[in-house]
Amino acid sequence: MAEADIIKAITEVLKADGNVAPLAEGRVFGGELPEGEAQFMPRNAMVIQPSGGVSLAAGSFLNHDTQRIDLFSYGATPFEAEALRRLCRRALVNVRRRIVGGCLMHWIEPAGGFFAGRDPDAAWPRAFQSYQVFHALEEI
Structure with missing residues (x-):
């Protein structure tokens, strides 16, 4: 059985x-901004990246886990x-036991507060927040 792609599910x-789709105009990316996007920045876009953190399922025999993700939103x-x-x-905190792209997500919760500032490399306006996602490891 294939492993569920939690980053892809969250982008979907x-x-x-x-509410998000019209403002983002389809620019929701997993991992990083695609190479061709940089020439049009700054504009509305989001990047979802996996990040570290403690698993809430550690030591269990569940075929589920938690994954911390970082959401970066950009704007003009x-x-x-x-x-x-x-x-x-x-949009994210309203996810409750939903299958998206073959990934069963039980919940998504903020993993702390938010931060707003500028991208350190390009100085584009950016806001940031981390989330914890409880999800099935195998694709449904």
């Missing part, structure tokens, strides 16, 4: 959300980047 959740202005982050938060 955000692309399908009726700091206000736009932060507005996009807030919409993403609402």
